[in-house]
Amino acid sequence: MKKVGLEKETEFFVTGVRTYVDADDAMTEFRRMAQHKCWTVASRRLGDINKALDMRLTPADLHDYDQKTDDHHYIGKQAEVKGLGGLYFCLRLSREDKGSNFDAFVFLYRKRRDIAEGLWDRSRALEAVTWKGRNNLGFGQTLPENKIPKFDNYLDGAVTDFLAFINESGGLKKHLAPAS
Amino acid sequence: MGGTPAFGRTGYRSNHASRPFDRSGTIGSILKDLLNYARLTEALRAWSALHVSKPPRFLSWDSTHLFIKSGKILDEYAVKYLQTTLTSSNKELAPLGEPLMLNLGKHRWLSTDREESYSDWLAWILQGMSGFAEILPLFGLNDEDAGGLLGSAGIVRREVKSQHGRTDIEVPIGKRGLLLIEVKVRITGSELPLQLERYAQMVAEQNLERSVLVLLGVGAPDPSLPLYNFTFTSWRTMCQRLRQCARRLRKSDPLRAAAILIFCGAVEQNLLGLSGEHRHLRSLATVNYLDEWRSEV
Numbered sequence: 001m002k003k004v005g006l007e008k009e010t011e012f013f014v015t016g017v018r019t020y021v022d023a024d025d026a027m028t029e030f031r032r033m034a035q036h037k038c039w040t041v042a043s044r045r046l047g048d049i050n051k052a053l054d055m056r057l058t059p060a061d062l063h064d065y066d067q068k069t070d071d072h073h074y075i076g077k078q079a080e081v082k083g084l085g086g087l088y089f090c091l092r093l094s095r096e097d098k099g100s101n102f103d104a105f106v107f108l109y110r111k112r113r114d115i116a117e118g119l120w121d122r123s124r125a126l127e128a129v130t131w132k133g134r135n136n137l138g139f140g141q142t143l144p145e146n147k148i149p150k151f152d153n154y155l156d157g158a159v160t161d162f163l164a165f166i167n168e169s170g171g172l173k174k175h176l177a178p179a180s
Numbered sequence: 181m182g183g184t185p186a187f188g189r190t191g192y193r194s195n196h197a198s199r200p201f202d203r204s205g206t207i208g209s210i211l212k213d214l215l216n217y218a219r220l221t222e223a224l225r226a227w228s229a230l231h232v233s234k235p236p237r238f239l240s241w242d243s244t245h246l247f248i249k250s251g252k253i254l255d256e257y258a259v260k261y262l263q264t265t266l267t268s269s270n271k272e273l274a275p276l277g278e279p280l281m282l283n284l285g286k287h288r289w290l291s292t293d294r295e296e297s298y299s300d301w302l303a304w305i306l307q308g309m310s311g312f313a314e315i316l317p318l319f320g321l322n323d324e325d326a327g328g329l330l331g332s333a334g335i336v337r338r339e340v341k342s343q344h345g346r347t348d349i350e351v352p353i354g355k356r357g358l359l360l361i362e363v364k365v366r367i368t369g370s371e372l373p374l375q376l377e378r379y380a381q382m383v384a385e386q387n388l389e390r391s392v393l394v395l396l397g398v399g400a401p402d403p404s405l406p407l408y409n410f411t412f413t414s415w416r417t418m419c420q421r422l423r424q425c426a427r428r429l430r431k432s433d434p435l436r437a438a439a440i441l442i443f444c445g446a447v448e449q450n451l452l453g454l455s456g457e458h459r460h461l462r463s464l465a466t467v468n469y470l471d472e473w474r475s476e477v
Binding site for chain 1: 230239240241244245247248250254262320399400401413414417460461462464468
């Protein structure tokens, strides 16, 4: 039994040595492509986003974003939101017990809990806000396997959900007032 | 880029949240148990019984093989797409040409770590510009950011020494203003905020009427790092704007346009990893880059 285990281990190592460089290139290109798709969608919606957030973001303000947590990979673009934190547009990849899960995801991040409290309070009762973290508000659109080629449309939908929430909340500026 | 603050400090739930040590009072009782090994053994047995081991995840290269195969198919398409895009870009810049088609990766002056060479060349390009109305947009800024007072640029200075360090590029704005550019050709690290803070302090001590601080780098710094009034601009964005500038100048001032384009080509090839030649799984990055600058009218 131990010998079989050792052979498997050796086989895995040998395959790794042979394929690592190609695999790494493929991962790098995949990440770049996912980020470019997010950039394209976010750039197209910047007019609406700037209006809702009362900002002057340009496509050049969208920077690469790539983060891994225990359960998820996030790949996409991020923009600084002055006075709050950041706005993120990404592809979220998750490993679940029964397989993988994919989402087109937009989320707003605040640096501190005492910023934009009204916005976070309002999110509690809303189903459109799919992730209500202490400092994150996420708007996700689950991406079925057969819809992966339509990722752009799903991310665009997530942006629409995010904008609807901000606009119905009276815009971001209102919540960044010193009183909040 | 990684390490953004979005999750690390947030409501992201760790899967360790249900560790027994998280329950109040447990630590105290265990400390008491340390005095009684028999009881501790019992406790360990109880814990052991509670433990449910996860089945080991089977590691396989199957996904990787599939991924690599897909990459090869993509690459075949990318070769053709790259040629078409280079041809379009070449036409756009005629009578000059697409700088990515000229190999600028071998010159010793331009090797990756020659920050001084890139700063020297950029300083020279800025000096040739008509004024701040032309310079500031390269960094995504406008007259509002500069205090609404535009004018011609003074003599561009390099490596000005002071007790705070040695600055990369300084462009005087009239008699009482300054555009300071900190140039980075590598991914910036944790030492960056200290450097920026020193320079911001240096500028503050000069009691200038207006100052514009720019950080020029390959990738945006981690959003959690303080930038002390510096505005970040990427080489990628700045080169795309310089290309637009060269496109405008290519007929009226072809020599200057050519110098700008060669600088862009050097940055794009050496710092951004782009190329006019096909490189394994890198060609689409070049295609997207060229499409981006050409779409900006």
